[in-house]
Amino acid sequence: MTLLSFESLSAYWSAPIVEANIIIFFNLLGALLLGLVVGYERSYHGRAAGMRTYSLVCLASAALTVIVGYPSLWFGGHAQVAVQTMVLSNPDVTRVIQGIVTGVGFLGAGVIIKEGFTISGLTTAASIWTASAIGVLVGVGFYAAAISLAVMSALVMMWVSKLEMWLPSRHAIAIDLHFTQGFIPSEDELNRAMQDIGYEIAKGSLVIDSHSGKQRWHFAAIALLKNSNCSIPSLSQKLAAFNGVEDYQLAFARN
Helix, strand or coil: CCCCCHHHHHHHHCHHHHHHHHHHHHHHHHHHHHHHHHHHHHHHCCCCCCHHHHHHHHHHHHHHHHHHHCHHHHHHHCHHHHHHHCCCCCCCHHHHHHHHHHHHHHHHHCCCEEECCEEECHHHHHHHHHHHHHHHHHHCCCHHHHHHHHHHHHHHHHHHHHHHHHCCCCCEEEEEEEECCCCCCCHHHHHHHHHHCCEEECCCCCEEEEECCEEEEEEEEEECCCCCCCCHHHHHHHHHCCCCEEEEEEEEECC
8 A cells, every 4th residue: 555545545534533633623622712711811901912812822732732642643544654665763743843833933923023012913923833733733634623723713813803802801001201391290190190081000011211301201001991982082182181291192002
């Protein structure tokens, strides 16, 4: 029997492999649900890594882990034939997977962009890493599991953002205040002023710099209420009324 014979190719869809793919599907489904739960906690607090990022990473991690439990079914269950044909000795597929995951991780890091309190590209990076897991599943012959992972990943990227918008959350605003020359703002007064308009300064986010006698305060503000209506123009009018504020800048933040 050659590797291209009908019997060899049909082995990729044999009963044991189909059963393993069904078990892997339920593993992926469980990882997806748990990843969504953990990601929602971060999304609720206005963090950059939310439900999509966590669910994609959890999916890929589950896929790369669960296939290690079925080495006898890799490559259609006839890995030994492939080994003899290619004249290889003691190949270790797990080391190949490890190298792929590590390399793709560096590739994903290249698409993450941080600007002030806003971080973008995390979901794209996670999706690249998930794509590597899909490729690994295809490589070892678990086609049904690869299709399941691809479909789940696409659904996560298309629909989970809408789910995040529907669920209660506290959004974040990046605020940049420029004060008039010689004016020394008070953090307590600023905190009270922000609370009056429904926000609180995120702990550890305050950055202060001074140039030519003018202070600049940069911080992230978190909404006090869940799903509070936020209008950037109306918020800007309230910021302009702060004592000593000369210029300001604000934008939605994912910190």
